[in-house]
Amino acid sequence: MAAGQRTPSILERGVLAAERGRIAAGLAQIREACAAAPDDPEPQAQLARWLSRLNRNDEALVAVARALALVPQSARCWDTVGVVLSRAGRHEQAVACFQRAVALEPDRAGMHFNHAASLKFLGRFTAAEAAYEACIRCDPKFWRAHSALAATRRQTSAHNHIDRLERLLSAGPLEPDAELHLRHALAKELEDIGQDDEAFAHLLAGNARKHAATGYRFERDQGLFEAVIRLYPEGLPVPDHENLVGDEGARAPIFVVGLPRTGTTLVERILSSHSQVASAGESQNFGVLLKRACQTPSPEVLDEATLAQSLRVDLPALGRDYIERTRPAGQPQPRFVDKMPLNFFYLGHIARALPAASIVVLRRHPLDAGLSNFRQLFATGFSYYDYARDLRNIGRYYAQFERLVAHWQATLPGRVHEVRYEALVAGQRAETERLLAHCRLPWEEACLHFELNASAVATASAVQVRQPLYASSVGRWRRFERHLQPLIDELVTAGVKLPA
Secondary structure (H helix, E strand, O other), X not given: OOOOOXXXXXXXXXXXXXXXXXXXXXXXXXXXXXXXXXXXXXXXXXXXXXXXXOOOHHHHHHHHHHHHHOOOOOHHHHHHHHHHHHHOOOHHHHHHHHHHHHHHOOOOHHHHHHHHHHHHHOOOHHHHHHHHHHHHHHOOOOHHHHHHHHOOOOOOOOOOOHHHHHHHHHOOOOOHHHHHHHHXXXXXXXXXXXXXXXXXXXXXXXHHHHHHHHOOOHHHHXXXXXXXXXXXXXXXXXXXXXXXXXXXXHOOOEEEEOOOOOOHHHHHHHHHOOOOEEEOOOOOHHHHHHHHHHOOOOOOOOOHHHHHHHHHOOHHHHHHHHHHHHOOOOOOOOEEEEOOHHHHHHHHHHHHHOOOOEXXXXXXXXXXXXXXXXXXXXXXXXXXXXXHHOHHHHHHHHHHHHHHHHHHHHHOOOOEEEEEHHHHHHOHHHHHHHHHHHOOOOOOHHHHHHXXXXXXXXXXXXXXXXXXXXXXXXXXHHHHHHHOHHHHHHHHHOOOOOOO
16 A cells, blocks of 8 residues: 555445445445444445345345434435435435435535435425436536436426537537437427427437447347246146135235336336335345345346246245335335336246235337337336337337237236226226226225325336326327337237237
């Protein structure tokens, strides 16, 4: 070490090790720091951070409670605690922490962004806009804030950010992610004011550059679909739901799956408006626990190697572990809904691990589904949605999804309830009655008024599901039909029926 250079503390060494991927070693050092400084909230906050990253939310929340009891003095500590609370779905508490953080260090853009995101999840859109603007004032190149701000409300000709976005886009060379965020923001705002062709041009340019940068190949995803189908060549036994007793039936989870942007959040909000159902949000717990049980060395949670090992796992034990880790803490409702869309890959495993679970699959018109995927700015670090940046790949992916859903209907008879988005919009009461009956829930009128559900929404639909059911998204593809030929061609080639 150079003369005069400070020796890193045990806490700093632990955090550095965790950030470099050696999380187990890092956690051990962070715990040592907690023991060495029991009155310091900083080690407890970092312990909570890394436990949360491992989806060990119950343990993370214990560490959060310890940190808060010690009353953090630094903005960084308040922000770290807020992030853990947000990941655990405790958005009211998270907002309070982020408010403390930005009050202590008002020039930190990232803290304003975190504050804005939690406000948005809670439906406080005016306050969220102000927090996003504060983030941008601190750092105009905090690119994620621009796309998030554009999505917070419907823009108008008189009130939009188009000029600022265009200036930033033309200011100089940009990294693919920066361009992606700016172009998606522009596309959203231009579409809001009726400039559809200009909006789609930005989507094409931003998505194409990011698609090229990722090196995505559809064969990777096709391999996943084929591997899942090979695992379950025959039908599984049908559980006797009428004779389920005790916790097995009364506390069974509900899985809502489907392609993203096809109504999964809407159905989750309908269900979580029921007095017996809480929301677990988009939990990755089932896939993470299966990956951990398989002990495959790859960094991906879902891959062919993990699927090949997955039927050797004690799935009923995994199911019990899943419920313990996923059931929302402190919620009185006996049941909960998990709306991770990609759980459609795991429906066979779910059926074996949790025989009493209810399974709901969302379906939507292929062109509306494809367009919605193309328009959505998915997290740039989440590779499982990389297909959505290319219209042809979206068509191929949709066809594989259709094939897999048909496979589950054949191999899980009576277990998979399909909800068609268009049917739900056209006949809300009738479709909601069928949905509740499948989930073994008594009728409650509140499920028709999901927009009054005050709980947080931490998904891309955070704005839309605060409104009553509307039909304007049905048939949206017609506005962009002239741009969708690559998608149409792939769907037709795959034999996907295109409804009128």
